[in-house]
Amino acid sequence: MHTIKHQKARSLYPTFDRKAPGADVSHYCPGCGHGTVHNLIAEAIDDLGIQDRTIFCSPVGCSVFAYYYFDVGNIQCAHGRAPAVASAIRRTHEEAIVISYQGDGDLAGIGMSQIVHAANRGENITVFFINNAIYGMTGGQMAPTTILGQNTVTTPAGRLAANEGFPVGVAEIINSLQAPVFVERVSLAGPVKVMKARMAIRKALRNQVEKKGFSLVEILSPCPVNWKMTAVESRRWLENNLEPVFPVGNLRDLPKGPFDQVDKKKARISDRKILEILGVGEEEVHTGTVRLKEEQNFKIAGFGGQGVLSTGILLANCAIAEGLKTTWLPSYGAEMRGGTANASINISHETIGSPIVSFPNALMVMNLPSLDAFEDTVRPGGAIYVNSSLAPRKVRREDVTAYHIPASDIANDLGGIQCASVILLTVYALVSGAITIETLQKVIPLAIKRKNLVDLNMRAIEVGIAWHRENCPKEEKTTEV
Amino acid sequence: MGTEESNYSQINPKRCKGCAACVVACPHGCIEIGSEINQMGYQFARFAVRKCIACGMCFYSCPEFGAITVFKKPRKGA
Amino acid sequence: MGQHLMKGNEAVIYGALLGGATHYFGYPITPASEIAHAAADLFPRCGKHFLQAECEVSSISMLYGAAAAGARVITGSSGPGLSLMAEGLSYLSGSELPSVVVDVQRAGPGLGYIWPEQSDYNFIVHGAGHGSHSGVVLAPNSAQEMCDFAYKAFELAERYRCTVFILSDAYIGQIMEPVELPRQIQTNPHKDWALYGDEGSRHNLLSSIYLKLEELEGHNLHLQAKYKRMETEIVDFEEVLTDDAEYLFVAYGISSRICHSAVGELRKKGVKAGMLRPKTLFPFPSVRLRQLAGQVKKMIVAELSNGQMVRDVLLAVQGVVPVDLYNWMGGRIPSTEEIVLRLQKDLAAG
Numbered sequence: 001m002h003t004i005k006h007q008k009a010r011s012l013y014p015t016f017d018r019k020a021p022g023a024d025v026s027h028y029c030p031g032c033g034h035g036t037v038h039n040l041i042a043e044a045i046d047d048l049g050i051q052d053r054t055i056f057c058s059p060v061g062c063s064v065f066a067y068y069y070f071d072v073g074n075i076q077c078a079h080g081r082a083p084a085v086a087s088a089i090r091r092t093h094e095e096a097i098v099i100s101y102q103g104d105g106d107l108a109g110i111g112m113s114q115i116v117h118a119a120n121r122g123e124n125i126t127v128f129f130i131n132n133a134i135y136g137m138t139g140g141q142m143a144p145t146t147i148l149g150q151n152t153v154t155t156p157a158g159r160l161a162a163n164e165g166f167p168v169g170v171a172e173i174i175n176s177l178q179a180p181v182f183v184e185r186v187s188l189a190g191p192v193k194v195m196k197a198r199m200a201i202r203k204a205l206r207n208q209v210e211k212k213g214f215s216l217v218e219i220l221s222p223c224p225v226n227w228k229m230t231a232v233e234s235r236r237w238l239e240n241n242l243e244p245v246f247p248v249g250n251l252r253d254l255p256k257g258p259f260d261q262v263d264k265k266k267a268r269i270s271d272r273k274i275l276e277i278l279g280v281g282e283e284e285v286h287t288g289t290v291r292l293k294e295e296q297n298f299k300i301a302g303f304g305g306q307g308v309l310s311t312g313i314l315l316a317n318c319a320i321a322e323g324l325k326t327t328w329l330p331s332y333g334a335e336m337r338g339g340t341a342n343a344s345i346n347i348s349h350e351t352i353g354s355p356i357v358s359f360p361n362a363l364m365v366m367n368l369p370s371l372d373a374f375e376d377t378v379r380p381g382g383a384i385y386v387n388s389s390l391a392p393r394k395v396r397r398e399d400v401t402a403y404h405i406p407a408s409d410i411a412n413d414l415g416g417i418q419c420a421s422v423i424l425l426t427v428y429a430l431v432s433g434a435i436t437i438e439t440l441q442k443v444i445p446l447a448i449k450r451k452n453l454v455d456l457n458m459r460a461i462e463v464g465i466a467w468h469r470e471n472c473p474k475e476e477k478t479t480e481v
Numbered sequence: 482m483g484t485e486e487s488n489y490s491q492i493n494p495k496r497c498k499g500c501a502a503c504v505v506a507c508p509h510g511c512i513e514i515g516s517e518i519n520q521m522g523y524q525f526a527r528f529a530v531r532k533c534i535a536c537g538m539c540f541y542s543c544p545e546f547g548a549i550t551v552f553k554k555p556r557k558g559a
Numbered sequence: 560m561g562q563h564l565m566k567g568n569e570a571v572i573y574g575a576l577l578g579g580a581t582h583y584f585g586y587p588i589t590p591a592s593e594i595a596h597a598a599a600d601l602f603p604r605c606g607k608h609f610l611q612a613e614c615e616v617s618s619i620s621m622l623y624g625a626a627a628a629g630a631r632v633i634t635g636s637s638g639p640g641l642s643l644m645a646e647g648l649s650y651l652s653g654s655e656l657p658s659v660v661v662d663v664q665r666a667g668p669g670l671g672y673i674w675p676e677q678s679d680y681n682f683i684v685h686g687a688g689h690g691s692h693s694g695v696v697l698a699p700n701s702a703q704e705m706c707d708f709a710y711k712a713f714e715l716a717e718r719y720r721c722t723v724f725i726l727s728d729a730y731i732g733q734i735m736e737p738v739e740l741p742r743q744i745q746t747n748p749h750k751d752w753a754l755y756g757d758e759g760s761r762h763n764l765l766s767s768i769y770l771k772l773e774e775l776e777g778h779n780l781h782l783q784a785k786y787k788r789m790e791t792e793i794v795d796f797e798e799v800l801t802d803d804a805e806y807l808f809v810a811y812g813i814s815s816r817i818c819h820s821a822v823g824e825l826r827k828k829g830v831k832a833g834m835l836r837p838k839t840l841f842p843f844p845s846v847r848l849r850q851l852a853g854q855v856k857k858m859i860v861a862e863l864s865n866g867q868m869v870r871d872v873l874l875a876v877q878g879v880v881p882v883d884l885y886n887w888m889g890g891r892i893p894s895t896e897e898i899v900l901r902l903q904k905d906l907a908a909g
């Protein structure tokens with residue numbers, strides 16, 4: 001009995017029903033290199049026993065229909081994007097074998113960014129790059145790898161370096177990166193070279209099975225129809241013309257990658273732990289039963305770095321603790337004026353509509369430009385809290401109540417200028433009654449992570465209370481100013 | 482075909498596109514392009530009885546799927 | 560109940576993780592960057608995947624790959640990034656892959672600036688990228704809804720095998736509000752069409768290419784039927800004082816917050832104002848708007864664009880009622896007072 005020595009791989013469908021029911025020939029032109037590479041890949045999949053695990057990312061180009069043939073999981077990708085698609089699949093199924101199969105327009109033209117970055121991340125995937133120096137499917141246009149002088153339908157007089165640049169050496173580009181473990185260029189110019197290609201393809205896939213990292217095989221492949229020659233002539237032309245420009249050989253074969261692929265694995269975290277991490281069900285600091293005299297439309301403004309945004313957040317957190325509704329919005333767009341940062345905070349018993357405070361009833365200004373910018377926006381009867389250390393002029397409006405507090409000077413004496421805004425906030429709390437001092441004292445340690453800053457701000461509250469006691473005795477007793 | 486006692490390549494005439502990659506790949510000149518034309522309109526390759534060593538060069542060079550199957554002759558005494 | 564003060568951009572990540580998200584791929588862009596920041600912090604800590612892609616073209620392609628592999632995957636970006644994603648969004652629709660995309664709209668065109676606008680409406684609602692396709696478009700107007708909508712987005716995406724957009728804006732992304740988090744984590748179900756790299760899923764193919772005219776036509780008809788079904792199944796909106804409203808604001812996102820305040824002020828002045836706020840922009844609440852068209856004297860569409868949603872309102876009301884457009888561009892945001900004064904002026908002018 002004769003025994004079968006070489007036969008069609010099991011990883012190729014017996015018939016190509018996705019092409020047409022019962023079809024058993026490829027859609028490729030006679031003598032095309034794609035079929036040869038498909039056979040070599042399928043054989044390697046068989047021999048490595050990875051058929052069930054394989055997910056094949058097919059590109060745009062003649063091999064867009066690879067899923068006709070490969071009896072593995074298949075996904076068809078947008079032009080050039082297969083390495084990004086493959087990277088995501090890699091990060092979804094650790095045990096999957098992910099293959100990106102791409103042509104020269106796909107990989108070296110439109111998808112250059114995706115391949116370089118996937119390689120640079122050292123994704124544990126295998127890329128087969130078919131370089132036939134021309135666009136096949138679209139009808140013989142120039143590829144990034146078209147060689148100088150080569151006639152294509154878009155370089156009818158031959159590729160000219162001065163106009164189209166030089167052919168791109170993909171294997172060399174990928175080899176310039178740190179992460180890949182295996183880079184080799186092979187050729188289909190003759191049977192011995194095909195056998196070398198076979199070895200490289202097997203190695204590149206075995207690397208992935210062994211979780212070594214990123215492997216790329218560039219395969220110089222004939223396109224007889226678009227090169228306008230016979231299949232036999234095309235193999236000779238490949239050897240005589242492409243191989244000198246794109247030297248075949250191994251560029252890199254590392255025993256192991258520069259990092260452990262296990263790093264990309266994620267630990268299994270229980271739902272209970274995730275809820276804990278996200279703070280679901282945490283008890284809140286609920287102190288207050290504040291009744292607002294009126295809805296607070298509060299604006300705080302100052303230089304960047306004066307704690308304007310964080311003081312606003314502190315106020316909003318206190319409002320939540322008081323059981324009130326609140327919004328905080330940082331300075332943005334048309335709200336940003338005079339080189340100051342500002343934040344809008346609303347505090348209300350009712351659902352808050354617009355979060356934007358265009359006309360505040362409480363304004364806190366940390367510097368002169370802020371006072372200049374926003375003084376006129378305060379609603380009649382409102383209050384302005386001025387850091388008089390840095391805004392030395394008096395509030396000009398007579399229909400608002402002004403509090404001129406040398407907050408930066410006091411803060412400096414306390415040992416930290418950054419607590420100036422909390423001194424002002426304390427006075428605002430006492431005057432407006434929107435939040436209580438008790439709440440402020442409870443929220444500060446939760447809102448501020450650094451212990452020494454907590455102490456500083458707690459002292460700031462005390463001096464704020466003292467300033468208020470000395471300078472506005474009336475407000476403590478009456479609600480009307 | 483007279484292959485009972487030797488290695489041979491079986492070429493499926495329905496699947497062959499006549500590109501002749503196998504013809505030039507074979508180190509012993511076992512394959513040739515015939516004169517018949519298949520249903521796809523290609524002059525397909527055929528195995529000519531010569532000294533086939535079942536090396537698989539024709540198989541690996543073939544761009545079609547399952548157009549070539551390579552058989553090894555029975556072992557002596559088997 | 561614990562309330563967390565957080566930005567809309569952060570809330571969307573909390574909602575996503577509680578909604579069972581497994582992967583985040585994205586590229587930072589103002590005013591959406593806090594989404595990536597929160598994801599970079601929280602996804603790995605929760606045992607989920609975060610990867611900063613090299614560009615939005617790649618991040619949307621990563622969504623395509625992860626979704627195909629059965630993941631619950633999300634990205635966040637803003638206009639310039641969404642433009643780059645157009646290709647991938649079209650492929651996602653073509654291959655019917657579920658994913659969640661957050662657009663924190665900024666002012667355009669081109670680089671424009673980071674201020675809020677609502678000018679991506681046409682692009683997102685009427686099919687981002689080539690071909691006749693769309694996805695569910697949710698329009699949050701608070702940090703709470705950023706969380707809630709992200710929480711439910713994956714289930715919707717999987718139900719319809721489509722992209723679910725969360726169409727936000729720079730203010731809704733940047734606003735900080737108390738957010739109450741969902742108390743249960745959703746599980747990511749097994750999908751029989753996805754690729755798991757195993758024997759059971761080996762026969763699966765995810766592709767958007769159809770070579771036969773009849774098949775591609777059939778695929779398109781199937782997609783459109785799916786979009787049509789959404790109209791009867793998931794259209795969602797909020798009504799504010801519509802019972803006796805004579806002047807109806809139609810607004811979403813930050814505009815709806817301002818209009819909400821304007822309705823309150825106008826009522827105080829004796830003007831019977833109301834508001835319909837679409838929470839789904841696709842499907843659009845056309846049926847309800849048509850009903851209200853028979854009741855109100857005028858509709859006022861308030862939006863931060865050249866007038867994009869207004870066209871859907873005009874289509875919905877079919878000329879039954881006059882529709883005015885109050886619009887702002889380039890990042891300009893109206894105050895409540897501006898809207899109130901403008902309507903009062905318009906009413907006085909007849």
